[in-house]
Amino acid sequence: MVSTLRLSTDELAFALLLSDQPVAAQQVLVSSIGRELSKEEAQGRLSAAGNALFGQGLVDIRDDGSIVSSPVLTEVSLVLTRAAATLRFTLSAPTGQRALSYHFLDDAIYEHWVDRGVAHVVSRVSEDAIMEGCVAFFNLSDLQEIAVATGMLPDAVFRQALRQHDVTATIGLLRDYGIAEDTGMLLAEDMVHTQAIGDMLAIYYHGDNRAPMSDEGCLVVLGQQRFWLFQPVKQGEDVQVMLLPGTIDSVREQVQRLTRVCRQIAAREAAVARTGKE
Structure with a gap:
């Protein structure tokens, strides 16, 4: 990953499904609205997310109709479901809760946070970014x-x-x-x-x-x-x-x-x- 990838919760759920992570996909969908979705509602949201990802070049459709993720989207799914360890900062205040995570996979570090509850932001970062993120996160x-x-x-x-x-x-x-x-x-x-x-x-x-x-x-x-x-x-x-x-x-x-x-x-x-x- 050479840059930051920003995905809506529905787009991330779609990416996780493509990576054969249905439980994680369901958790992401539920977390975005705070309740279980009907089958029809989930299918509608995921269909729209798939179209959006196709428009961004993050998924492709093969001749046989199967859908495949781009390497960067596959990488994000892998990081969020198979990281070996995570250094996580959390903060609870009267205004709500926030979290900032640094996922460790092999020799790489990935920063992950959720922007206003609707967009997952994932970046590959250096080790120095962890301290910078910590100071900013806790102000x-x-x-x-x-x-x-x-x-x-x-x-x-x-x-x-x-x-x-x-x-x-x-x-x-x-x-x-x-x-x-x-x-x-x-x-x-x-x-x-x-x-x-x-x-x-x-x-x-x-x-x-x-x-x-x-x-x-x-x-x-x-x-x-x-x-x-x-x-x-x-x-x-x-x-x-x-x-x-x-x-x-x-x-x-x-x-x-x-x-x-x-x-x-x-x-x-x-x-x-x-x-x-x-």
């Missing part, structure tokens, strides 16, 4: 950095703090678990008055149904003026949440760490695939 460049933020909270306490409605009570809770007073005052304010909560996850896929799973990631809490970065850490049977410096450099370190995880997963899968062909 970090417009927020203050907190370089001295450090500490560790039990996962249950961290979640309790996010549910608090009183800043003073949250300051006390954070103080009880060793968060410095100056840091705790700012953190408590942003936990009580959170603007959005996001995460960064290194995702791998398990089993024949490719269930997404993740063992590595970070949490991002956005306040009105600041952002906070947290890393869950497993200690035996317990999970602790480590408060990391809320800086662009700290985010870069985590993005690089998660990128390495995804690359390692993709490399292992590629090696297994090569072995199977030998």
